[in-house]
Amino acid sequence: MRCLFFEQTSSIPPSTLINSQEMARSSSSSFFFFIFLSSVALCGLHSVAQAQLTPNFYSTSCPLALTTIRTLVRTAVLLQPRMGASLVRLHFHDCFVNGCDASVLLDDSTTIQSEKSAVPNMNSLRGFELIDAIKAALELLCPGKVSCADILAVAARESVAALRGPTWTVLLGRRDSLIANRSGANTDLPPPFFSLSQLTQSFADKGLSFGDMVALSGAHTFGKARCTNFRAHLNESNIDPTFAATLRPACGNSSANDNNLANLDVSTPNTFDNAYYTNLLNRRGLLHSDQELFNGGAADAIVRTYSTTPSTFFTDFANAMIKMGNISPLTGTSGQIRRNCRRVN
Numbered sequence: 637m638r639c640l641f642f643e644q645t646s647s648i649p650p651s652t653l654i655n656s657q658e659m660a661r662s663s664s665s666s667f668f669f670f671i672f673l674s675s676v677a678l679c680g681l682h683s684v685a686q687a688q689l690t691p692n693f694y695s696t697s698c699p700l701a702l703t704t705i706r707t708l709v710r711t712a713v714l715l716q717p718r719m720g721a722s723l724v725r726l727h728f729h730d731c732f733v734n735g736c737d738a739s740v741l742l743d744d745s746t747t748i749q750s751e752k753s754a755v756p757n758m759n760s761l762r763g764f765e766l767i768d769a770i771k772a773a774l775e776l777l778c779p780g781k782v783s784c785a786d787i788l789a790v791a792a793r794e795s796v797a798a799l800r801g802p803t804w805t806v807l808l809g810r811r812d813s814l815i816a817n818r819s820g821a822n823t824d825l826p827p828p829f830f831s832l833s834q835l836t837q838s839f840a841d842k843g844l845s846f847g848d849m850v851a852l853s854g855a856h857t858f859g860k861a862r863c864t865n866f867r868a869h870l871n872e873s874n875i876d877p878t879f880a881a882t883l884r885p886a887c888g889n890s891s892a893n894d895n896n897l898a899n900l901d902v903s904t905p906n907t908f909d910n911a912y913y914t915n916l917l918n919r920r921g922l923l924h925s926d927q928e929l930f931n932g933g934a935a936d937a938i939v940r941t942y943s944t945t946p947s948t949f950f951t952d953f954a955n956a957m958i959k960m961g962n963i964s965p966l967t968g969t970s971g972q973i974r975r976n977c978r979r980v981n
């Protein structure tokens with residue numbers, strides 16, 4: 637049973653709010669009122685056990701939420717395109733650790749061992765200040781209504797759309813965690829040295845298919861990586877030697893250069909397009925894990941399709957983002973709506 641009264645009143649036609657057959661059977665207005673009250677009561681009970689994400693979750697409680705997020709993300713991405721990539725990655729790193737619950741946004745404290753300080757995230761994740769600014773705007777607009785986890789999901793969609801990628805309907809109603817999971821961040825986020833079968837397993841562990849994994853990796857069509865994450869790949873066999881040679885000077889072989897950056901997509905670094913896959917065909921994947929998708933294995937055929945048919949990539953990417961956004965959300969009365977995304981209330 638869905639929680640129609642609380643979540644969907646503005647976008648559902650009135651006739652569907654109350655079972656229309658029951659409506660037709662009775663002409664008594666007190667009967668309608670009885671149905672209304674029972675529905676409200678049942679709604680309260682069932683929202684805990686059966687709550688699910690819906691596109692119009694905020695249409696009554698915060699109708700301007702999505703346009704507010706869109707405006708702030710688009711402005712930031714215009715000023716600095718990489719911000720789009722960073723926001724998409726935040727949503728991914730949130731969802732893969734205890735589900736999409738904004739656990740990634742919690743700062744270290746006496747009670748929280750943050751995910752930010754986990755190996756895959758430290759000196760790497762970015763965009764936190766922009767999420768703070770969006771949250772502050774939404775707290776002024778509709779205090780206590782919009783979760784940090786939903787902000788991440790919508791910001792990821794807006795980032796992709798702002799840089800000429802696909803758009804999709806974001807499902808909403810996630811709530812924010814009371815905990816972070818540092819060890820989960822260290823174990824559940826795939827590292828760049830993984831093989832194709834390890835990558836496949838790490839996505840399968842989150843309920844995502846091989847196809848989802850190949851499509852979602854296309855997010856490496858924008859953004860940057862640090863030398864520490866691709867230096868070893870420069871000396872592997874499955875890389876264009878000319879491409880490797882252009883990257884070596886900045887990277888060197890010393891850990892002093894570990895934080896130097898290179899574009900994940902060497903051809904169109906600030907556009908969400910299918911060039912990531914074309915690069916892979918040319919042995920120009922930046923990370924070992926990228927090139928694993930085109931290294932004589934089962935992903936080769938998908939990479940070829942995406943490189944020739946961008947619309948197929950866009951459709952698959954959008955669907956896979958919706959799936960990823962559905963990983964173990966907190967709903968109903970679980971968790972909370974944080975007032976400040978960096979700490980529990």
Ligand code: HEM
Pocket residue numbers: 718720721722723724725728759760761762826827828829830835849852853855856858859860861862863865900923925
């Ligand atoms: C398939 C397994 C994946 C691996 C091994 C991986 C690994 C990495 C690594 C090592 C970096 C660079 C971090 C740094 O050097 O600081 C990176 C960046 C990035 N990743 Fe992934 N990633 C994977 C999947 C994904 C997915 C599923 C998404 C989103 C849907 C994503 C989005 C991004 C973006 C956008 C960046 C650039 C961020 C920025 O410039 O701030 N990645 N990834």
Ligand SMILES: *[C@@H]1O[C@H](CO)[C@@H](O)[C@H](O)[C@H]1NC(C)=O
Pocket residue numbers: 734815817819820821823824
């Ligand atoms: C942290 O993540 C690990 C790996 O997914 C999981 O086994 C563990 O139960 C999580 N811990 C908490 C407290 O959620």
Ligand SMILES: *[C@@H]1O[C@H](CO)[C@@H](O)[C@H](O)[C@H]1NC(C)=O
Pocket residue numbers: 867868870871889
């Ligand atoms: C990679 O190869 C270059 C040039 O051959 C060499 O200078 C460098 O030490 C190697 N680096 C690693 C990490 O093996």
Ligand SMILES: *[C@@H]1O[C@H](CO)[C@@H](O)[C@H](O)[C@H]1NC(C)=O
Pocket residue numbers: 888889890
């Ligand atoms: C780094 O590589 C260069 C050659 O590319 C070599 O001359 C130098 O000794 C290496 N340094 C270290 C610390 O390995």
